[in-house]
Amino acid sequence: MLHRIEIVETTERLIEIGPAWTDLWLRTDSYVFQRHDWVMTWWETIPDRKNRKLNIVLAWRDAATLDAILPLASKRRSGFRVVEWAAKDYVDYADGLVNPELDRTLIRTLWDKVWSAGGFDIVYLNRLLPEAKAQILTGERSASQKLRPYHRRDASLRVCGPWPTGDAWFQAQTKKARQNYRRGLSYLGERGTTGFRLVDPSEPLAPIVKRLSALKRQKDAAQKTPLFDDASTTLTTLVEILAAVGVLRIFVLECDGLIVAASVNFVKGDTMMAFVTAYDADFQKGSPGVVLMMDYIKWSIDHGSKTIDFLFGEEDFKHRFATQSVSLDSMVGARSLAGAVALALERIYRGLKTLPQRLRIEKLRRRAFGSTKSSPAD
Numbered sequence: 001m002l003h004r005i006e007i008v009e010t011t012e013r014l015i016e017i018g019p020a021w022t023d024l025w026l027r028t029d030s031y032v033f034q035r036h037d038w039v040m041t042w043w044e045t046i047p048d049r050k051n052r053k054l055n056i057v058l059a060w061r062d063a064a065t066l067d068a069i070l071p072l073a074s075k076r077r078s079g080f081r082v083v084e085w086a087a088k089d090y091v092d093y094a095d096g097l098v099n100p101e102l103d104r105t106l107i108r109t110l111w112d113k114v115w116s117a118g119g120f121d122i123v124y125l126n127r128l129l130p131e132a133k134a135q136i137l138t139g140e141r142s143a144s145q146k147l148r149p150y151h152r153r154d155a156s157l158r159v160c161g162p163w164p165t166g167d168a169w170f171q172a173q174t175k176k177a178r179q180n181y182r183r184g185l186s187y188l189g190e191r192g193t194t195g196f197r198l199v200d201p202s203e204p205l206a207p208i209v210k211r212l213s214a215l216k217r218q219k220d221a222a223q224k225t226p227l228f229d230d231a232s233t234t235l236t237t238l239v240e241i242l243a244a245v246g247v248l249r250i251f252v253l254e255c256d257g258l259i260v261a262a263s264v265n266f267v268k269g270d271t272m273m274a275f276v277t278a279y280d281a282d283f284q285k286g287s288p289g290v291v292l293m294m295d296y297i298k299w300s301i302d303h304g305s306k307t308i309d310f311l312f313g314e315e316d317f318k319h320r321f322a323t324q325s326v327s328l329d330s331m332v333g334a335r336s337l338a339g340a341v342a343l344a345l346e347r348i349y350r351g352l353k354t355l356p357q358r359l360r361i362e363k364l365r366r367r368a369f370g371s372t373k374s375s376p377a378d
Contacts, residue, residue: 003059003067003106005113014043014054017066024066024097032266033091037241039071042087045234047226051076055117056086057110067099070110070134074120080342081120083335085127090227090238092156092275092312093328094125095132104133111137115146121339123147126330127154127312138331150330151350157322159297159308166298173294177320180287181294187286192256196295199250205243208250209236212262215278227276235264235276242266242275251296253279253288261288263296271307272300289317297321 008014021036032038039056046052052075059068071086085094096107125147128134137147163169170178188194199208213228213235227235242248247268253261261279265272274296279289297308310318312328334340 001061001067001102003061003109005110006058006060007113007117008056008058009054011043011054014040014056017058020064020066021069021097024069024099028097028100030095030097031093031268032242032245032247033087033093034069034071034095034097035241035245038090038238039087041234041237041241042090043073045226045232045237046089053119054086055083055114055120057113059106059110066097067102068106068110069097070107070114071096072114080122080339083114083120083123083125085125088127090234092127093129093132094127094134095129096134098133104136107133107136111147115335118335121334121336122342123333123335124150124330125332126150126152126328128329128331129156129326130329132329135329146335147331147333150332152330154312154328154330155314156312156326156328157310157314157318158324158326159310159321160306160324163301166301169301170294170298173321177294181291184287184291188253188255188260188283188288188291191283191286192258194253194255196251196253196292196299198299199252201243201248205239205250206236208252208259208262209239209264211259212264212276212278215259215262215280216276218281219278239264249296251292251299253292253295255283255288260286261292263292265296267305270305271309272296272305273309273311275311290320293317293321 008017018036018040025035028034043049043054052073055072055074057070057072058066061067072083073086073088074081074083076082085091088094096110098104098106123146125134125137138149159169161169161172163172170181185194199205213230213232216228217230226232239248239250242264247266249265249267249272251263251265252259259280260283261277263277264275266275267273274293277289277293279292300308310322314325332343334343
């Protein structure tokens with residue numbers, strides 16, 4: 001089947017393709033992160049948009065029907081133009097969209113279009129699940145696309161197991177974990193009437209999201225993501241998208257009506273996914289975040305969840321209960337000579353053993369990548 005390939009670069013065109021994008025998303029089993037309104041929210045609220053450019057690639061079957069989307073964008077970083085996932089800051093699992101009736105090799109066709117168009121130095125695509133359609137870009141026939149697996153791998157931690165009830169899961173935890181849970185409840189109970197609940201869908205979302213954002217800023221004053229800015233409506237909009245799709249589950253732990261821990265979750269099939277979680281540091285002695293996690297894990301199992309997915313990241317609190325770790329892959333490539341030199345310096349830096357050598361290369365590498373040490377574009 002022949003397709004017309006288009007690269008979307010303007011806000012106006014991104015808005016226009018919304019209905020066709022949403023229709024394709026509904027025909028797939030993709031994550032909410034690949035929805036049009038999710039990407040649109042990111043693009044409309046990102047504070048440094050002047051340093052970014054849309055590179056969203058589409059495969060049109062006809063004037064109204066999309067068969068594939070590769071949602072990319074480029075960002076200028078330390079003098080380099082880097083291609084990455086659109087809405088990367090708000091995406092835990094990244095990927096393209098493909099009509100399930102067609103082969104995923106269509107993703108490669110979209111990428112060939114990006115590569116031919118050029119206009120960038122480095123490609124860095126990360127947070128790829130093993131089953132991601134975009135994994136094909138580093139397959140055995142991908143030599144022309146100049147992409148290769150990158151050494152950095154992130155992980156998704158999960159709770160998986162054959163527990164018939166939430167209480168059965170709780171009883172399977174260590175004695176110390178169960179004691180800490182009860183101790184936390186006891187401490188919170190001394191501070192006031194304590195209760196765990198699932199937020200009713202009819203309840204206004206904005207006040208809860210505002211409280212959660214305040215808790216995130218309280219816990220880490222260095223939080224730089226605009227997602228939790230006091231004046232930002234981004235997180236509220238993303239939560240409203242989850243609600244509109246019918247998958248939103250917000251759990252809160254309250255003490256005398258005050259939210260001391262909150263978790264914005266969503267469901268996908270028989271999996272409960274924890275998107276954003278925060279707790280009140282003023283109640284830290286009662287471990288409200290851990291108490292809330294144990295409560296919503298029990299609730300989820302009792303309501304049919306076979307997996308509780310903590311999504312991207314390996315924070316310590318996730319390791320307390322996770323029984324499975326899924327690797328998230330990355331891929332990298334250089335489109336220009338400057339990009340190739342930068343990636344070569346980065347590889348040399350990782351290979352060097354002595355401190356003087358590392359310091360010399362580090363100076364060169366910083367000129368290429370800025371102060372970030374973990375990846376060429378992250």
